[in-house]
Amino acid sequence: MSINLPAPSSELLAFQRALTGRYSIERELGRGGMGIVFLAREVALDRLVALKLLPPEVAARAGVKERFLREARTAARLSHPNIVQIYTVDEVDGFVFFAMAYVDGGTLGDRIRARGPLSNSDAVRMLRDVSWALSHAHVQGVVHRDVKPDNILIDTATGRSLVTDFGIAVAAAEMDDGAPERQVVGTADFMSPEQAKGGAVDARSDLYSLACVGFLALSGKTPFDGPSASAILVKHIGEPAPSVLAAAPHAPPAVASALERCLRKDPEQRFRGGEALAEALRPDLEVDRELPVPLRVFIKQSREWESVLAWNGLGLILAPLLILFAAADDAPGGVLIGLILFVATLGTPIGYILKAARKLLSSGFTQSDAIAAFLRDIARREEEYRFQVGDRVTWLDKAARATKVLGLGAWAVGLLGALLDSGSPLYYILLSVGFPTGFGGLLVQEIRARNRGDVMGERLLSFWKSRLGRWGFKLAGIKLDRVAPALSSGVHRPTEVVIGLEADRLFEELPKDVKRTLAGLPETVRALEEDAQAMRAQVAEMEAILAELGDDDPSRPSAAERARVRASVSATRDEAKEKLRQAVTALETIRLNLLYMHAGSGAVESLTMELQTAQGLSEDMSRLLEGHREVERILDERRRTGFFQLVTSEP
Secondary structure, eight states, X not given: OOOOOOOOOHHHHHHHHHHTTTXXXXXXXEEETTEEEEEEEETTXXXXXXXXXXXXXXXXXXXXXXXXXXXXXXXXXXXXXXXXXXXXXXXXXXXXXXXXXXXXXXXXXXXXHHHOSOOHHHHHHHXXXXXXXXXXXXXXXXXOSOOOGGGEEEOTTTOOXXXXXXXXXXXXXXXXXXXXXXXXXXXXXXXXXXXXXXXXOOHHHHHHHHHXXXXXXXXXXXXXXXXXXXXXXXXXXXXXXXXXXXXXXXSOHHHHHXXXXXXXXXXXXXXXSHHHHHHHTOOOSSOOOOOOHHHHHHHHHHHHHHHHHHHHHHHHHHHHHHXXXXXXXXXXXXXXXXXXHHHHHHHHHHHHHHHXXXXXXXXXXXXXXXXXXXXXXXXXXXXXXHHHTTTOOOHHHHHHHHHHHXXXXXXXXXXXXXXXXXXXXXXXXXXXXXXXXXXXXXXXXXXXXXXXXXXXXXXXXXXXXXXXXHHHHHHHTTTOOOOOXXXXXXXXXOHHHHHHHHHHHHHHTSOHHHHHHTTTHHHXXXXXXXXXXXXXXXXXXHHHHHHHHOSSOTTSTTHHHHHHHHHHHHHHHHHHHHHHHHHHHHHHHHHHHHHHHHHTOOOHHHHHHHHHHHHHHHHHHTTTTTTOHHHHHHHHHHHHHSSOOOOXXXX
């Protein structure tokens, strides 16, 4: 039996002959304009390495060999966890090459081409990794000049991003010597305006390129496209960069704002370096770890609620009919059965979801934990949907929506006409045709939407974030003591919740007579927690609005109005931060007083005074937005629509 193996390239065979005894080449990994990369084993150290070879015919060109060696020397002096390490540079029998660390994983470009855009958390992690790598290179006086997805490797085991291929990097020292390279080199899709014009570049040029990479990672497309590289370069030079949020609506506003700042044409308006960009890309405190079992079970039970509602909805339809027919036949027993069926079908889904919420609360988790868990679960599912079907809206989606609107509209007209003029057959035709047509369009639209995204997850999230959701958790928590989960639970808990849980525990351990004296303490603690969380949420919302507004770019439309709104939102945010600080301070004071009481040195009277002060603080916080009507309007508009518009009279 013969085995068909791919024939090794001539370069591999000749290169292996020259390296026999030092390296054992396994296969070719890839090739580009400046070399061929092979996977090999270093014999002496018994480790996998990547060998980058400059082909002899290329090395024979004037200046190319020196440039290739400069790449190796430049990269070899960079030592950073997010830069691929160079082990050695050598020349053997006319073969010029260097050995570098082998990263088990593909490039970011491969990842995006195969699976589409990254999730928010993966994109932010990648951008921060590369920002740190570039910052290190810039401190060493090195500008990469070719930051692109195919020069960013993703380690499979750790998810860490590493920058490679400093093939056209220029040391700042060389430019200082008066011999800068003025030729336009790089990749058009990711090239900064100053580099596209052949001018001198610095760290801020790399940040522009990285922002283009981030744009692609979040949206699946580059900021500019065109029929040729030169057409793309013209856009980089002369056209304003498109909005990141318009291309990737799911992106965090703060991340979008940071990328848009890096995409400005004037380098002076960008971040000064990679460290500043990494700081602006600070990830959410909610780390991307495995959710604890109670939260996973709660999400599962919440998603099963749809089936419970469907079956009970059928009961709610049948129960009134049974009551009507039984009443018409003068059958009291049938009426009673119908009423029991109605109450049971109405109460079953409510009891089911309250039981799930109570089980979650009894495990020490809160409504905020449930909402954060749902957000993470939805983000994971949405990433899978984007890979599977993308965000496409086809002609079938548009046709289904039109059918739904026309059909239900015809049914409504028929119903109204039949009520007002029961003698016309036209209205009954509209009734009989309109409803099934509209319902059919609605059904197709729903199925299509569910095939493209986590529709049910979004609806459940909206429910748990709503007032009904808050009431549900309060009802489920009646007569239930809170229990703090283990610190390793994998869920970020706000400071106020952690302090409040500890205060509850200390209160429960007090003698019964002391607890009776301080009977209002648990309620005050929970009120402070809710106030602090509300302030924290408002601060986050206003931070998002400030990110969407951008900073001080005078070239953006409505610059004066934008600056005025920014000042108003900033002032309100600062007030909310101060109220948040006061609420957490009040909670901490209560906890400390409880600790003193357990130590035998605290007094009930002192704690009672603190509780009175805390109650007054709660009333102050509820009036925070009074006098800031415009900010209140912006917040309300953003909650309803997902964005806000400036109210301006500027042309």
